Amino acid sequence: MRKALIAAVVGVACLIVVIAVTVSGVIPRTTDGQAVASAPTRAQQQLDDATTAMADAPGVSYEGELSVGGQTMQVQDLAVTAAGDVHGKVAVDGRGAEVVQIAGGTYVKADAAFWDSYNAGGDASVRHDSSGAAGNWALVPPGFFGIDFGQALRPSTYGLGADDQDQRIDQSDNTIPVSTADQTPDRRGFSTADPQGLQVGPTEDDGQTIVAGENPVRLNPDGSLYGIAGPLRSAPADRPTTTKLKVTLLTNDGVKSFYSTVQGYSDPLSKVPAPTVDVPKPTGNLDNCTNTFCILVYDFTNSMPGADRGTVTVRQTSSLTVNGAAAGTCARTVTMPMNGKEQSTCSFRFPDPRTRTINYHADSNFDIAATAEKDVTVIVQSAEKGRDVATRQxxxxxxxxxxxxxxxxxxxxxxxxxxxxxxxxxxxxxxxxxxxxxxxxxxxxxxxxxxxxxxxxxxxxxxxxxxxxxxxxxxxxxxxxxxxxxxxxxxxxxxxxxxxxxxxxxxxxxxxxxxxxx
Structure with missing residues (x-):
């Protein structure tokens, strides 16, 4: 049963919670006279112990499902360290990819079918060349999958977020202040009332489920985390995200092995295609036109997070009509630095239409190819720093x-x-x-x-x-x-x-x- 994460962790509606309530005003005590914590308080302590243990871990490996803005994906052996570095496998619509996040870059290795699926349905006039990415590492934006794995699934972010605490705060008269900075806007307080918003499932041979707010959290028999489900509060509001993930805490040795593997990718990651480089479609300028001559100007810009340098090549094909009649074509190739800009100019000559008003119209297509570069030493040093940050807390x-x-x-x-x-x-x-x-x-x-x-x-x-x-x-x-x-x-x-x-x-x-x- 414990192996069925979805059944054990996600079935909130089917979770049978038995809570015994005694209305007496008498605090239960043990035989030696000590007060016994209430069931919600004990459950909160269990949650705190499990989630803080995860937050303190140098890394976590995930397996399961995420839904981001309605798009479902599966992750397998997706390791995320306390430094926010990532390595593992992701599948979208059955098409898998290997993912690495290191040195500020997000890299994906996938086959041609993956990239064909990704490019399908885009603007037909702006085409990104992904042929060089098929079967090789490629640089993509951190939110390529709709979520920045390194940011959202860091052990502290995801683990402590599972508590859903800020949504369950009881700010009644039972709140007592914490003396530190109690005169500032950041003053803290504790509630002396029972924790709110907890549903405590029965203790079973293979563990227990506690639902904190909207998050079902499955605990192993020893109290450690088995899995977490529910909404991801750290996700952007325009991309609501839910998770159903089994978690495995990594040891320092496991994280050191992670970084050893990632460092082995430093050479192939140092120069890669960037098939998703952002080149906003330019509107074009036809201001410099006469009755027999016209100049078409495009100003290109591009951006790609994680690229220290590189080149972006835009192959432009344009056609001009004058009063609806073909007036010429133009082909230009523009090369600009990664995260830079460049301009293209096309000149057209045509017979004088000899009309009082002249209507000019240009149509253009753009084929984009990009290469991103990062020094090997930068990747190696980032991995070394990440290892130290994660293992020396x-x-x-x-x-x-x-x-x-x-x-x-x-x-x-x-x-x-x-x-x-x-x-x-x-x-x-x-x-x-x-x-x-x-x-x-x-x-x-x-x-x-x-x-x-x-x-x-x-x-x-x-x-x-x-x-x-x-x-x-x-x-x-x-x-x-x-x-x-x-x-x-x-x-x-x-x-x-x-x-x-x-x-x-x-x-x-x-x-x-x-x-x-x-």
Missing amino acids: PGRWYPGGFKVAPQARSFNQQITGVPSGFAYMVNDVPFDGRAADGTLLMTAAPGYGEHLVAGGGFDPAWAGTQQLVDQAEKAARAADDQPVRWVFAEQNAADAMTKLLADNRIDGIDVATVPAAG
Whole structure:
């Protein structure tokens, strides 16, 4: 039964949950007088133990199904490390591909049928040459499959997201504050009430299912994670994503083996076709036309994430009609640098139509071929750094109390990828998260800008100002040689924080600004 992930993890409607409720006002106690945690509290503790263990893992291997914007795909042996690097197999409509994400690039290796299927149904006037990609590695955008695997399925992002915590928060009078930064917009709190939104299935020989919010989570008999299903909260709103995935936590040795395999691809990945390079179809310019002469101008641009350099070649064929009559053809080949731009010009001469008004019309087709390049040393060094980030983690995840303000919870999720109810503890100091490159993250939601004085600094009379200093001092000491980034939603607040750090001679913290989404 445990082997049937869909039946065990996904069957929410069929899950029979038996909850015994005793209305007595008397807290159950053991024979020695100690209070017994309620069933929802015990279930929450089980979830926390399982999901934080996954979040702390250096990597995870996935097998199962994802549905992205209505498109279903299967994944097999899809390994994602704590550094967000990826290697495994993906199949869409029965057509399989091998996937690697490393050094900022996403690479796919698939056969001709896969690429023919991908290219079918596009704009017939803009054709991408994928012949060189068939059977070889090719560079594609990170969202090629509708989802950035390395971002969405990092152990901490997917594991802690399974708790669906921010959707289950009880902010009644039972909330008690966490003393750290309790005067700031990012204050945290704990609920003393029973956890909300949990359905606890019966304990069976092969494990137990706990539904957290909308996410069924299947646990092994030893309490470890077996599988996760439900909506992926970190997915873009325009591409709703659900998952049905079996998870296998990787050891440090397993992750080192992963990086050894990926490093072996460094040579073939260093120069690859880029069949999905984005070359927006140009509108064309026919402004320079007379009664016998016309110039057609196209301005081309292109973009391809993950390419350090390369070339994009556009073969253009154009035809001009004047008052509906054919007036000539033109063929041009334009080569531009990857992530660059170029212009093409076609000249047409034709007999004077001798009419009061002249209508010009151009039709063009574009055949695009691209090659992307990245230094072998860059790929090798990225793999080495990813291995170190994944296998040498300085802290551990733990339930740290949720951020009370909705906008603080939202911003925390936006920057760290995890719900605000978890924190990353390093040397007894909590951070809001840890980035894929190992940077320790602190977030500052909208609202700090309300506590500034003339000159741009934080108001010394505001209790939050001293709390920010205390936070910064503790974070800098705890991080030691780990990089720290404090991300503010407001530029004026970030500037004030930079000044506050300088005034208090606190080093080692990079202050950045990222506007709050939405």
